[in-house]
Amino acid sequence: MLTTTAVRARGLHFSFDDVPVLHGVDMDLAWGTVTAVAGPNGAGKSTLVEILAGVRTPGSGTVERAEGVALVVQRPAAPDTLPLTVRDVVTMGTWNTKTPRGQRRRDVEEALERVHLADLATRPFSALSGGQRQRALLAQGIARQARIFLLDEPAAGLDADSRARTRAMLAAEAARGAAVACVTHDDESIDAADVVVRLEAGRRVR
Numbered sequence: 001m002l003t004t005t006a007v008r009a010r011g012l013h014f015s016f017d018d019v020p021v022l023h024g025v026d027m028d029l030a031w032g033t034v035t036a037v038a039g040p041n042g043a044g045k046s047t048l049v050e051i052l053a054g055v056r057t058p059g060s061g062t063v064e065r066a067e068g069v070a071l072v073v074q075r076p077a078a079p080d081t082l083p084l085t086v087r088d089v090v091t092m093g094t095w096n097t098k099t100p101r102g103q104r105r106r107d108v109e110e111a112l113e114r115v116h117l118a119d120l121a122t123r124p125f126s127a128l129s130g131g132q133r134q135r136a137l138l139a140q141g142i143a144r145q146a147r148i149f150l151l152d153e154p155a156a157g158l159d160a161d162s163r164a165r166t167r168a169m170l171a172a173e174a175a176r177g178a179a180v181a182c183v184t185h186d187d188e189s190i191d192a193a194d195v196v197v198r199l200e201a202g203r204r205v206r
Contacts, residue, residue: 070141
């Protein structure tokens with residue numbers, strides 16, 4: 001049973017077909033911290049985060065994780081014909097919970113406020129920019145009271161002000177006790193993180 005650690009990974013190996021991607025990676029995510037997963041392109045960062053989230057299975061190694069994981073992908077796709085508003089997408093995070101309906105609605109509105117999307121709540125999700133879609137998915141996790149947030153390049157393609165806003169949102173979730181890990185190439189995000197995990201050629205070097 002995990003207590004002080006939200007996620008514990010040991011000896012992770014992974015290959016795409018016969019091409020090795022990760023080589024014996026160990027990693028812990030602590031409650032109340034922001035971890036930056038850094039390294040050059042092709043180092044295995046996104047694959048590592050997907051394994052931590054449980055959407056990929058390692059070839060070998062183990063992952064223990066607490067309940068309540070929210071995975072925010074780098075470029076969430078959405079067909080132009082998808083008839084979902086931003087509020088609808090955030091509300092989906094509250095499905096299959098035991099929270100009363102009225103409280104769920106309040107949780108959705110609070111989550112939209114926290115990611116600064118309340119003024120876009122009725123806009124089609126497909127009409128959002130990539131950064132706005134990421135924020136909507138972050139709000140989805142907040143609305144369902146996720147305790148672990150795993151993000152792939154949350155600052156990619158954003159201007160300086162938007163990157164700073166994203167860093168502040170993630171730091172706020174960590175301050176509330178969540179464990180946050182994000183793949184990033186953004187130097188300011190790396191400098192602001194509580195912990196930095198650096199990969200090179202699929203191996204952890206820091």
